[in-house]
Amino acid sequence: MSGVPERLFVGGVWRDASDGRTIDVHDPATGDVVARVPNAADDDLDDVLAAAAAGFATWRRTAPAERAAVLRRAALLLAERAEEVAAVLTQEQGKPLAEARAEVRQAGEYFDWFAGEAVRSYGRVLATEPGRRSWVERRPVGPVAAFTAWNFPASLPARKLAPAVAYGCSIVLCPAVEAPRTAMALVAALQDAGVPDGVVNLVTGDPPRVSTHLIASPTISKITLTGSVPVGQELVRLSATHLQPLTLELGGHAPVLVLDDLDDEAVERAAATVVRAKFRNAGQVCVSPSRIFVQDGVHDRFVAAVLDRVAELRVGPGADPDTDVGPLANERRRAAVAELVDKAAADGAAVRCGGRVPDGPGWFYPPTVLTDVPPGAALLAEEPFGPILPVLRFTDLDEGLARAGHVPYGLAAYVFTCDLARADTVVAGLDVGMIGVNETALASAASPFGGVHLSGYGREGGTESLEAYTVATAVTTKGT
Numbered sequence: 193m194s195g196v197p198e199r200l201f202v203g204g205v206w207r208d209a210s211d212g213r214t215i216d217v218h219d220p221a222t223g224d225v226v227a228r229v230p231n232a233a234d235d236d237l238d239d240v241l242a243a244a245a246a247g248f249a250t251w252r253r254t255a256p257a258e259r260a261a262v263l264r265r266a267a268l269l270l271a272e273r274a275e276e277v278a279a280v281l282t283q284e285q286g287k288p289l290a291e292a293r294a295e296v297r298q299a300g301e302y303f304d305w306f307a308g309e310a311v312r313s314y315g316r317v318l319a320t321e322p323g324r325r326s327w328v329e330r331r332p333v334g335p336v337a338a339f340t341a342w343n344f345p346a347s348l349p350a351r352k353l354a355p356a357v358a359y360g361c362s363i364v365l366c367p368a369v370e371a372p373r374t375a376m377a378l379v380a381a382l383q384d385a386g387v388p389d390g391v392v393n394l395v396t397g398d399p400p401r402v403s404t405h406l407i408a409s410p411t412i413s414k415i416t417l418t419g420s421v422p423v424g425q426e427l428v429r430l431s432a433t434h435l436q437p438l439t440l441e442l443g444g445h446a447p448v449l450v451l452d453d454l455d456d457e458a459v460e461r462a463a464a465t466v467v468r469a470k471f472r473n474a475g476q477v478c479v480s481p482s483r484i485f486v487q488d489g490v491h492d493r494f495v496a497a498v499l500d501r502v503a504e505l506r507v508g509p510g511a512d513p514d515t516d517v518g519p520l521a522n523e524r525r526r527a528a529v530a531e532l533v534d535k536a537a538a539d540g541a542a543v544r545c546g547g548r549v550p551d552g553p554g555w556f557y558p559p560t561v562l563t564d565v566p567p568g569a570a571l572l573a574e575e576p577f578g579p580i581l582p583v584l585r586f587t588d589l590d591e592g593l594a595r596a597g598h599v600p601y602g603l604a605a606y607v608f609t610c611d612l613a614r615a616d617t618v619v620a621g622l623d624v625g626m627i628g629v630n631e632t633a634l635a636s637a638a639s640p641f642g643g644v645h646l647s648g649y650g651r652e653g654g655t656e657s658l659e660a661y662t663v664a665t666a667v668t669t670k671g672t
């Protein structure tokens with residue numbers, strides 16, 4: 193994109209990899225190579241560590257109001273550049289342009305919201321005996337290594353950049369190499385907003401090599417990842433040497449409970465909401481509804497309404513304004529999705545629509561609805577991360593809750609009901625980080641995002657970010 197060098201950003205300088213190596217970036221709608229970004233070499237990674245150490249030394253001593261001003265200016269710049277950044281996002285990740293625009297807007301909201309928080313990193317004063325004073329202050333944790341997945345190339349980096357900058361850390365952002373230029377645009381906005389050299393850095397390269405190299409350095413004082421469970425487990429292992437604290441958001445397998453107190457109109461609304469949430473970003477969303485448990489009394493009506501709504505969805509390139517569902521972001525994702533559906537069908541599930549890899553270029557996979565899915569089907573245990581909507585039948589609420597909780601993940605869950613008491617029962621009965629009642633939009637700058645069990649630990653977003661990006665230092669003084 194004009195004005196954004198597609199390069200590494202190290203100590204305030206955009207540059208190529210020292211050995212000139214690059215990685216191809218593809219357009220998922222065509223499979224074509226649309227850019228080449230640097231494949232950082234070991235000496236680039238050493239340079240970025242030195243830059244982040246120097247950046248932290250400056251930034252930790254910078255007044256919170258100045259940090260806030262940088263974030264506010266960056267938010268404004270991002271808003272000015274939104275159309276251009278959204279076009280890049282769609283080109284490298286595939287989602288429809290309207291979704292890309294909304295995501296870039298949300299990234300700006302993170303910058304803006306954390307600008308407000310920068311001046312509110314309060315500590316506390318403890319009650320103590322006369323002659324002594326004791327207080328707890330929040331200090332920036334230090335240089336952060338941040339790893340982000342390809343499914344939200346703007347909002348995931350923003351959710352990490354914004355609190356790091358607000359609370360006085362420096363950061364090395366390692367965006368997914370599948371969709372790195374959106375993150376480069378965010379970093380360029382921070383640079384143009386006046387963030388000092390070394391505070392914000394960005395490297396692209398082979399992910400295991402980058403994470404191994406960075407985390408092996410005692411300079412890195414904090415690790416944050418939005419990605420998959422195996423990668424999260426690997427970063428935990430790498431952190432064992434220097435014991436850096438981690439924030440891990442590792443996906444989920446969100447259940448939806450649709451209860452039988454809904455009247456016909458409410459069933460239609462629930463189906464429309466679930467379909468919208470399910471096929472947003474072609475289902476490549478960690479909080480995507482992925483196991484839909486529908487109570488007997490409304491099951492058939494719900495399935496019919498879902499099939500009507502899905503029939504209206506238009507699949508195509510994200511850049512086409514008529515597109516509702518774009519391609520999957522990479523070829524391995526499409527292969528994984530196709531395998532899950534094929535296996536479920538072979539095990540006896542009914543494929544009610546979709547379910548076949550289309551001919552032609554690009555990594556498209558149609559919105560797919562399954563019913564009669566056998567309990568042992570792999571797609572009920574593995575995170576599907578694609579446009580698959582399995583509808584499952586249940587009879588009583590306890591049974592529905594037990595089946596909804598029967599996965600090792602605990603990120604998000606949803607319930608559709610008009611009965612407040614039953615909503616309370618479901619909310620209390622689900623062991624997850626986020627719950628929506630008659631609602632599927634969960635993420636916002638003000639709200640803590642994260643899960644339990646294999647979905648990871650720690651929270652980003654909301655005032656909980658203060659825990660993630662600062663350390664509590666207790667000071668006690670006594671007059672002599």
Ligand code: NAD
Nearest residue numbers: 341342368369399400403419420423441442443478575577
């Ligand atoms: P993957 O585990 O190969 O890669 C996920 C991301 O992690 C990639 O973008 C990559 O850049 C990064 N990564 C990979 N190895 C790394 C390493 N050793 N160190 C640091 N970063 C590393 O998975 P995938 O094939 O891209 O997606 C498969 C699964 O990942 C999905 O089914 C889903 O469960 C999960 N996922 C979750 C989220 C989320 O929002 N939590 C996002 C994307 C993918």
